[in-house]
Amino acid sequence: MTVQLKDRAEAITIQWIPKYTALERLGHWLHTATFVPLAVTGMILYFPFLQPLAQGEAGLFIRLIHRVAAVLFGLLPIIYYAFQPRRLLLHIREFLPRKEDIGWLKGAPAYYLLGKHEAMPPQGRFNAGEKLNGLVMIIAWAVFGITGVPMWFGKGIIPPELFRWLVIVHDLMMIVSVCMFLVHLYLAVAHPLMWAGLVSMRFGVVSAEYAAEHHARWFYGPKRAMEIYEAKKRAAAEGKH
Amino acid sequence: MKRNNPSPNGQATPTMSRREFLGLSVLGLGIPLAEGLTSPSAPRAASPEELAILYDPVKCVGCRACQMACKRWNNLPAESTDALGIYESPTDLSAITWTIIKLKQTDTGWHFFCYQCMHCTDAACVAVCPTGALFHDERGFVALDREKCNGCGYCTQFCPFGVPHLQTANIWTGAAKSAKCTFCQDRVWNGLGGPSCAEVCPVGALQWGKRAELLEVARARVAELQARGMNARIYGETELGGLHRLSILLDEPAQYGLPAAPGSPALARFWQKVIQPLGNALFGVALAGILGVFLFVRRKIRMEEVR
DSSP, X not given: OOOOOSSHHHHHOXXXXXXXXXXXXXXXXXXXXXXXXXHHHHHHHHOGGGHHHHSHHHHHHHHHHHHHHHHHHHHHHHXXXXXXXHHHHXXXXXXXXXXXXXXXXXXXXXXXXXXXXXXXXXXXXXXXXHHHHHHHHHHHHHHHHHHHHHHHHOXXXXXXXXXXXXXXXXXXXXXXXXXXXXXXXHHHHTOGGGHHHHHHHHHSEEEHHHHHHHOHHHHHOHHHXXXXXXXXXXXXXXXXX | OOSEEEXXXXXXXXXXXXXXHHHHHHHHHXXXXXXXXXXXXXXXXXXXXXXXXXXXXTTOOOXXXXXXXXXXXXXXXXXXXXXXXXXXXXXXXXXXXXXXXXXXXXXXXXXXEEEOOOOBSSOHHHHHOSSSOEEEOTTSOEEEOTXXXXXXXXXXXXXXXXXXXXXXXXXXXXXXXXXXXXXXXXXXXXXXXXXXXXHHOTTSSEEEEEHHHHHHHHHHHHHHHHXXXXXOEEESSSGGGOBSEEEEESSOGGGGTOOSSOOTHHHHHHIIIIIHHHHHHHHHHHHHHHHHHHHHHHHHSOGGGOO
């Protein structure tokens, strides 16, 4: 398929609409700036082939970085929502699972691999995949805190049996969240259909066309979005006959 | 999903169904999992050069010369203790006390027990140490390279005998060094003899030497004590793959504050044998999957067609 252009102006006119507030973007990037050093310094203790970096003075230093980053990582969401409690309510509403999410997840492989988006039910400002990523990160935040604080201060206070389990859970959470992060990173920087994601997280805006396509419930509102979706499905069904 | 997807050049390329792929993935993850739970941890071949300390509580008079010799050779400062009205002083091992005599009053009298690192063959501390600071000397004992230690303290939490302790410089930064009995590694490595505790013991309650020979000594001694009507046994011959601190006990291990069946490295092994392979497998699957999707999507979805 070749792209037909009526004139040059049509090709370059993009209508931008705001998607993320400045604080939302700042929060996202500070979360990144603390998560990445935590993952990297944590893995130095985890992977045997990185052992030279874990030894002696270098090891003391990476453990110190891990702790500084951990404090910021832990405090960040608390400070963020303390200053704007209404954002917390909005985000909870936006991140709660909905029944369309199942349909979206079912359609996701065909969409992300082949670019087929006919079957995707309308999504809010965050789609089901973003919600899944967010859910893992919220759980990770809590689990890293619950297991990490006793690992820092609890030696000699908590029973060793408990400490051993904390190490295991901390590591399992790391494995899950790093895998999620890798997928998130790929979609953000390298997937052609997701080009607008990184733009909106950097500049706060998204093209209206992209929003209508990917976040219809947010763009049109729930009722209109469903109507458009049903109409699309009908058209596709008639097209088949 | 179709079994055969025609590729752009018209050839049919065999593809894996989703079910097959998931099945293989589960199998791939399941193998290290099953292996970790069933296989015994790395068996160390017993070498005739292996050294050990043998402790005989019947000969022990509780003089604590071992405790003092340990402090002097390893240059460890004295500990300030509280007057608790008991004979143990201090009451437990610490970062600056690597050998103590534990005392316990029973119906039949006093039990002495010289408590120090047991130098396990299947050592949990060595398994969990992320820096290699704790390692097995070729003569079997668990040596410690303090230069390599980064103070993570996993050894202190995984040891079934509660032996390693952290010398904590700063609780906030985590600056610390692990400390424990090293079998007087510097004496052994420099040919100065054996562990100072055993060298100094005035009654021969602590002896050091080749582990195989000390086991013979221990067996003969147990037979002799049993003939005298004592309930004697050896502790450390098979526990945790064999300890390099052998003990003769006159009672249940619990009476000496020892675990009867020290099976502790279960979680240490779990970490090494399950968590790490599982993590590697999942990171591998994630990276390979992303790379595969990246290459596939690059061909299937053209940026020019994306709005």
